[in-house]
Amino acid sequence: MGSTPAYALLVRFCCAVALCLLAIATTGARADGITVEVTDREGQPVPDVAVFANLPAALSAPAGTSAVMDQVDQRFVPHMLVVQTGTKVEFPNSDTVAHHVYSFSHPNHFKLPIYKGHAHPPVSFEESGIVVLGCNIHDHMLAYIVVVDTPVFAKTDANGVAVLDAAPAEGMHVAIWSPRLRDDDADLSVAISDANAGSAIAFQLKKGLRPPHEDQSEVLSWSEY
């Protein structure tokens, strides 16, 4: 890189000031929240990243908590779902074709034999971890369920920002996960040691991102032959 032009520095400075103001405004509006910002190597925001705060003790969802992983146009919707342990996840098939949903992810593996509509009861995920979903009929179908043992979780928005609905506290770990991230696990988790400093956390990734799932070209046919 050569020398940075003065106007670029000015723009960066203004952005930094704006971000600080935004951060102050956000934390001001939600004094009890933790603002988490995820940026890539180049400093660009990363949307759709799971953000969660692990508490000193694991906590499962109250009975009756449910979530939905739908199947529409031979895709899972959403592409990534974040749930608390103990959540019952429904897998309705809203397609005209049958699906055969499975996951090999230990220890949350399961399979739902070929079905349409609401043929199967919901699946309860009791262990934290990443659950990679597939369909035995349509190999291109892929989705993730992030199972966390804390009620404090969110997803980053288009600005790469998520606000966790919890007061920062000693012993808390804030972690992020997305199938696009390639950084080491150690770099994706931050321990909160000082309650005041923990209200705004920034993750800047060290490794490049995998392309987003939505960026799936239809120009070529990916046959099963």
Next chain:
Amino acid sequence: MVRVLSGLAGLALLAAQAAANEPARYSFTAGTDISFVSVSGHPSWVDGSAGKLRYDENSEGLTVSRTFVDYRLRIAGTLNARIAAEAYDDDIGSSIDFTQAYLEWRPLTLSPNRYRLKLGAFYPRLSLENSDPSWGSPYTISSSAINTWIGEEIRIFGAELSVSRRPESLGGAHTFSLHAAAFKHNDPAGGLIAWKGWSLHDRQTRFDDVLPLPPLPQIQPDGFFWRQDPFFIPFQENEGDIGWYANVEWQYRNKFLLRALRYDNRADPRNISNRQYGWYTEFDHIGVQISLPGEVGLISQWLVGETVMGPFIRGAHVVDNGFESNFVLLTKAFDRHRVSARYDDFEVTEIDQVPLDENRERGHAWTLAYRFQATEKLGFAAEWLEIRTHRPAWAYNDLATTRTERQLQLSLQLRFGQLH
């Protein structure tokens, strides 16, 4: 054997259908292509001559170039059956016949490895072009030289076991797979590449097709290979040896795919059954497809092999031909339109030292295609195809040995059924 296989598959389908008591256990796509063809080239091999195109000046004009049905049935949760049949407007074989008929078992074992077993008659895992129902191509009307040849001479009557893995450590974005097959009934495969050479068209050989051969002097009743009938049956077993292929594959989402295959039919080149020589044919194949920026797709395949036939003379088989082809296809889709361009290069070389059977050729082809999908059931395709070949054997039949053959094809493509 072929008839028995297809009969069994048909019976299995009927039985399963009778047992089926819920809807949507089956799906099918049927279609027909009504074409206008204008051509300038040698008389076509389909009419018993030696030209490379499917059509010639006698068959050009309006034609129902292809009618097909591709039917899939779910017999049980992880067991499926598939049959595909094609009908062509020519004098080869029956009016309609099968091109594929197989059972596929996809067990889910909850281990990170996924296994699949195919049993029956199917295509090897090779073509990157023929991904539409019944092995059609979404890009062009005529397949590349490589995939045209696969459609003409290669079919797997046997079993294929696949193992694939999508490591979660890589975010589930990469899939690695291995496919291995054992087969019979492909012993004459290789004869067409030697005696006719490479072609570009969309006609697949059906199970019981008997293909014409060019009227070469060496296969006439007074020729050196008088024991060979002047026609060709690619799908038969001569001596009982089992052939094999193995393919490895790496796919990165819908961005990139790389596959590499080795095929060996292990035919005895001296064996003649049913007045058809066995052709000992081996080839290697590499295929790659990449989704490039700007919604442009690239497909490239490369195939190189050797085929050997006939008795030993002076320490070598009488016929020993090398063959090689590659192509690059670029395609761009926008809205309901698609344009594709392909360049094919192909060659057959003489490895034997016997002059009586001259099969050398060298050529290349350009294909430009446009497709418009008006509705799910109605499409339109236009294709310009130009093949330039130097083939000394054309002199046997008083045809110019260097020729540029050209074909324009306009097709109305009608599709029915549960389109998938």
